[in-house]
Amino acid sequence: MSTVDLASVDLLGDDAVADPYPHFAALREHDPVHWSEKYRSWFITRFDDVSGAMRDERYSSDRISPYRRAKLDGPGTDPAVRSAFGVLENWMVFKDPPDHTRLRKLLTSAFTPRAVERIRPRVAELADELLDAVTSRGSTRADLISDFAYPLTASVIAEMLGVPREDRERFKDWSDQITGLVFGGMGDPDRYAGGANGMAELTAYLSDLVRAHEQEPADDLLSALISARDEGDALSHDEVISTGVLLLFAGHETTTNLIGNGLLALLEHPDQRAALEADPATAALAVEEVLRYDGPAKTVVRLMAADVELRGRTLGRGDRVFLSPAAASRDPAVFDDPGRLDLTRRQGHRLGxxxxxxYCLGAPLARLEAAIAIPRALQRLPGLGLTAEPLHWHAVLLSRGLLSLPVQFDDAVQLDAR
Ligand code: HEM
Incomplete structure (x- = not known):
């Protein structure tokens, strides 16, 4: 990789999708503030630069409304696409202060540590239900993404919000469709028709659910969002719906990837896996290391709100910038031997x-889910190992996750034998 022509680095090339780290290393070392002609964007890869930019308001998160104004406000735009982007425009992750501050305060008052802690026993139960299903179907093969990580994280956030169990199946289709809108990058609005339909169905569903919760409050997150107050301020009906979509979406795509990437890392490092199996109490620390070693956040996007000089380059106002937590998390200036998975690592710097x-509002929930799910799968599926099938990754710039994690195991440990 050291001889690579840096101008031609393509993070969506097949080899970079399979393993972005050599590409990130080359950029971090030789061109840490990299202009990609192909993506018409900057890529920032050093820990200090990524961390600094995330705290710097000149790197704006407000990137939906400029896109809407430039591309979607004209008469030719499909109204479904326009309203789908209207939902995204209410997401706090795409806002700057003061709008961001307001939404974040209201959401924080609903999404409390208590709400997260309360779901803990259910996470273990749901994980066991899914592993029971895997082990009772007479096969010693499974896909730990579609059979385990995805349904687990989707059920957890749906249950927290108060989505009835019988409706949850439908969320996978909607969520898959919306992924294209969120992770597709801002391009041609025509590409968004499928995502817009999924968003329309999901928001219609949530609108009914919010109305039902308004009439009959329940002890769940949706009711907490409806009644959230900050100095007399409250979320509007549309904001509750948008925030519900945000939580459903943010709440499981990324966490699925953390559980999938974590299980893969452990299957590829038998010594580390043995250490975790010997002492499951270290699961929380293990999750931190997996998040650093191969975390789900490959990049996050900003739009420059001002011209900024960085390492001799000028990021111009309006330029798009990809800040890479994944590249920063393997920066040798911060982490010793960064390419080594070491579950005992205790370095405090985290960007995952x-x-x-x-800063991720769902971090405590994601940590809790991964710290339960990863050891649980290892415990319940003895002899767990990868199959000979090749692994395929989502070919997107923003997130790092497996399309599937095909595994085999010797035999199952039944619940009553634990
Ligand atoms: C391993 C799993 C997860 C990872 C790696 C992750 C990563 C991130 C990152 C990097 C950001 C910052 C984005 C930026 O600066 O533009 C973020 C923000 C956010 N995350 Fe997560 N996340 C995870 C799980 C969750 C979960 C489970 C939830 C909720 C249920 C959640 C909700 C949010 C929200 C609401 C924000 C926006 C916060 C704000 O704009 O103030 N995330 N997440």
């Missing part, structure tokens, strides 16, 4: 959930 005003 971002930092600064947009």
């Amino acid at each position: 959930f971002g930092v600064g005003p947009h």
Whole structure:
């Protein structure tokens, strides 16, 4: 990789999708503030630069409304696409202060540590239900993404919000469709028709659910969002719906990837896996290391709100910038031997959930889910190993996750034998 022509680095090339780290290393070392002609964007890869930019308001998170104004306000735009972007425009992750501050305060008052802690026993139960299903179907093969990580994280956030169990199946289709809108990058609005339909169905569903909760409050997150107050301020009906979509979406795509990437890392490092199996109490620390070693946040996006000089380059106002937590998390200036998975690592610098005003609101929930799910799968599926099938990754710039994680195991440990 050291001889690579840096101008031609393509993070969506097949080899970079399969393993972005050599590409990130080359950029970090030789061109840490990299202009990609192909993506018409900057890529920032050093820990200090990524961390600094995330705390710097000149790197704006407000990137939906400029896009809408430039591309969607004209008469030719499909109204479904326009309203789908209207939902995204209400997401706090795409806002700057003061709008961001307001939404974040209201959401924080609903999404409390208590709400997260309360779901803990259910996470273990749901994980066991899914592993029971895997082990009772007479096969010693499974896909730990579609059979385990995805349904687990989707059920957890749906249950927290108060989505009835019988409706949850439909969320996978909607969520898959919306992924294209969120992770597709801002391009041609025509590409968004499928995502817009999924968003329309999901928002219609949530609108009914919000109305039902308004009439009959329940002890769940949706009711907490409806009644959230900050100095007399409250979320509007549309904001509750948008925030519900945000939580459903943010709440499981990324966490699925953390569980999938974590299980893969452990299957590829038998010594580390043995250490975790010998002492499951170290699961929380293991999750931190997996998040650093191969975390779900490959990049986060900003739009420059001002000209900024960085390492001799000028990021111009309006330029798009990809800040890479994944590249920063393997920066040798911060982490010793960064390419080594070491579950006992105790270095405190973390960027896997971002930092600064947009620091991940769901980090405690994601940590809790992964710290339960990963050891549980290892415990319940003895002899767990990869199959000979090749692994395929989502070919997107923003997130790092497996399309599937095909595994085999010797035999199952039944629940009553634990
Ligand atoms: C391993 C799983 C997860 C990872 C790696 C992750 C990563 C991130 C990152 C990097 C950001 C910052 C984005 C930016 O700066 O632009 C973020 C923000 C956010 N995350 Fe997560 N996340 C995870 C799980 C969750 C979960 C489970 C939830 C909720 C149920 C959640 C909700 C949010 C929200 C609401 C924000 C926006 C915060 C703001 O703008 O102030 N995330 N996440």
